[in-house]
Amino acid sequence: MTTQSKAKWLRFLVLILGGGTIYKLANLKDAFYVPIQQYMGLSHTELGTLLSANAIIATALFVVGGYLADRFDTRKLIPLGLIGTGSLGLYLATFPGFDKLLIVFCLLAVCADCIYWPALLKAVRNLGEDNEQGRMFGFLEGGRGIVDTLVAFSALGVFVAMGSGEAGLKSAIVFYSLVDIIAGIVTWFLLRDNKAAPVVKKEASLSGMSGLLEAIRIPGIWLVSFNVFMVYIVYCGLTYFIPYLKDIYELPVALVGAYGIINQYFLKILGGPAGGFMADKYFKSPSRYMKWAFLALLPIMALIMLVPKGGHFIYIGMAATLSFALIVFTMRGVFWAPMSEVGIPQRITGSAFGIACLIGYAPGMFAYVIYGSILDHFPGQQGYNYVFSLMSLLALIGFMVCGLLHRAVRKNIATVQHTALAQA
Structure with missing residues (x-):
């Protein structure tokens, strides 16, 4: 394997790390549904409202995210989305009231679904040649599933180690946040666009x-x-x-x-x-x-x-x-x-x-x-x-x-x- 090939796959692994962690904070309910209710004082309806608000903002900004990915360098957008998500997570760990939680979940959608996700898809496409696209996106989804599982079990380990109570939930949220921030910083240094976006023929567009x-x-x-x-x-x-x-x-x-x-x-x-x-x-x-x-x-x-x-x-x-x-x-x-x-x-x-x-x-x-x-x-x-x-x-x-x-x-x-x- 050449040096260039090794560098490409290293960058790809960094993208997988971010892709497998950036949605953890917006989807805390996956591993911590019951603790969230107990220690953040949320009813089923209130938790559902937070998830729905996140989905509404994400849907509304999907087209905007595509425009940003074409307009700005993915090397800037991807770290911005990750670090922004991690920063929101650190605030989330203070257990703010429901009104403030609603704002946080909306902003999580801005960082993850508008700023980060379209840029991630573009970066993955740019990493591979035309005949590698199927493999790249297939590996992305499979890799995200693996990272999803490992990071979530690690956060659960932090939760248990800190007593499986309020302190444990706060520590798990901080863990997710720090992983996002670290992934953002690493991405900033390792990610480079290695080829220009393909030119679309005028008659085919x-x-x-x-x-x-x-x-x-x-x-x-x-x-x-x-x-x-x-x-x-x-x-x-x-x-x-x-x-x-x-x-x-x-x-x-x-x-x-x-x-x-x-x-x-x-x-x-x-x-x-x-x-x-x-x-x-x-x-x-x-x-x-x-x-x-x-x-x-x-x-x-x-x-x-x-x-x-x-x-x-x-x-x-x-x-x-x-x-x-x-x-x-x-x-x-x-x-x-x-x-x-x-x-x-x-x-x-x-x-x-x-x-x-x-x-x-x-x-x-x-x-x-x-x-x-x-x-x-x-x-x-x-x-x-x-x-x-x-x-x-x-x-x-x-x-x-x-x-x-x-x-x-x-x-x-x-x-x-x-x-x-x-x-x-």
């Missing part, structure tokens, strides 16, 4: 508005978008398996944190590759795989709701909820793949993804508030039964939406084959 208008007129885009919407709104419900195990199965707080890390991070490492393998090898179609995966969620959720409650059945409860979550993560791993199946033209890919992201990720703006409000209004098992029943209903709707998507895919394939035969 479309204006943003004309590409958007063309994309809007393609029915397949809407089916893909609503399919992503249904996967994501069910995914948001996975968060509530964490307090469920604590409240109903009496799982210790530290073990609840470990479960949350596995539920939200480790399954990402397994789910993405597993979903892709099954979609390609066994179902021969991502849309067909997701259709039946939605249906498979229903009996597993029924099992979750029917398993006897209490500490004696904790391992059955954990296995059932993790099985449900794993299927959801396999779907997340392939829910963008139908873009090619429905025949989206390559020249409007950006516009298509813009529409799909806006619709598909929309549940992040309201799902947590809905789920949290249900749990606050109906404490105990009754509230969880309502939440899990709602998730089952949404999975059933997802099955129907994905059925329509798969029908559109088959129609597009038939059209392409007919056209090919006519031209032969």
